[in-house]
Amino acid sequence: xGYHVASILNxxxxxxxxxxxxxxxxxxxxTIYLYGFxxxxxxxxxxxxxxxxxxxxxxxxxxxxxxxxxxxxxxxxSFAFSLLVWLYTRLGMxxxxxxxxxxxxxxxxxxxxxxxxxxxxxxxxxxxxxxxxILCLRILANxxxxxxxxxx
Numbered sequence: 001x002g003y004h005v006a007s008i009l010n011x012x013x014x015x016x017x018x019x020x021x022x023x024x025x026x027x028x029x030x031t032i033y034l035y036g037f038x039x040x041x042x043x044x045x046x047x048x049x050x051x052x053x054x055x056x057x058x059x060x061x062x063x064x065x066x067x068x069x070x071x072x073x074x075x076x077x078s079f080a081f082s083l084l085v086w087l088y089t090r091l092g093m094x095x096x097x098x099x100x101x102x103x104x105x106x107x108x109x110x111x112x113x114x115x116x117x118x119x120x121x122x123x124x125x126x127x128x129x130x131x132x133x134i135l136c137l138r139i140l141a142n143x144x145x146x147x148x149x150x151x152x
Contacts, residue, residue: 001032001035001036001039001046004028004031004032004035005032007028008025008028008029008032011024011025011028012025020132023128023131023132026124026128027125027128030121030124030125030128031049031053031125033117033121034046034049034118034121034122034125035049035050037114037117037118037121038118041114043114043118045097045101045118045122048097049094049097049122049125052089052090052093052094052097053089053090055085055089056082056085056086056089056090058085059078059081059082059085060082060086062078062082063075063078063079063082066078076140076143076144079136079139079140079143080140082136083133083136083137083140086129086133086136087133090126090129090133091126091129091130091133094122094125094126094129095126097122098119098122098123098126101115101118101119101122102115102116102118102119102122
């Protein structure tokens with residue numbers, strides 16, 4: 001949770017405003033609320049969300065490292081692999097977790113009102129993941145058609 005608090009402080013106060021400023025702000029806020037609520041209610045959803053979000057970060061870090069080199073084909077392959085991992089974890093596993101944690105589970109940790117909050121925050125993250133995945137597919141398509149991989 002400390003990582004995300006530091007990220008949101010860095011995002012708001014010291015980082016220059018990028019083209020996805022509001023999306024990243026919403027992502028950080030949802031993540032902090034999810035971690036905070038899961039910690040306060042002794043619910044494991046924060047740990048599950050952390051696992052799902054940290055798995056794709058490994059190939060993404062490799063892709064960022066390769067993008068600083070002259071091996072552009074290897075960067076594209078690494079980026080495509082990152083998109084596959086992203087597709088499986090954030091667009092495949094996360095909707096299932098949203099469904100299980102908000103619909104199928106009938107375990108209320110503190111109050112029955114906490115579960116819909118988890119569902120709403122997880123759904124916000126899922127919508128952001130869909131948006132970012134589409135942007136990443138457009139970046140990959142630009143690379144294969146124009147030979148240039150640039151941030152959209």
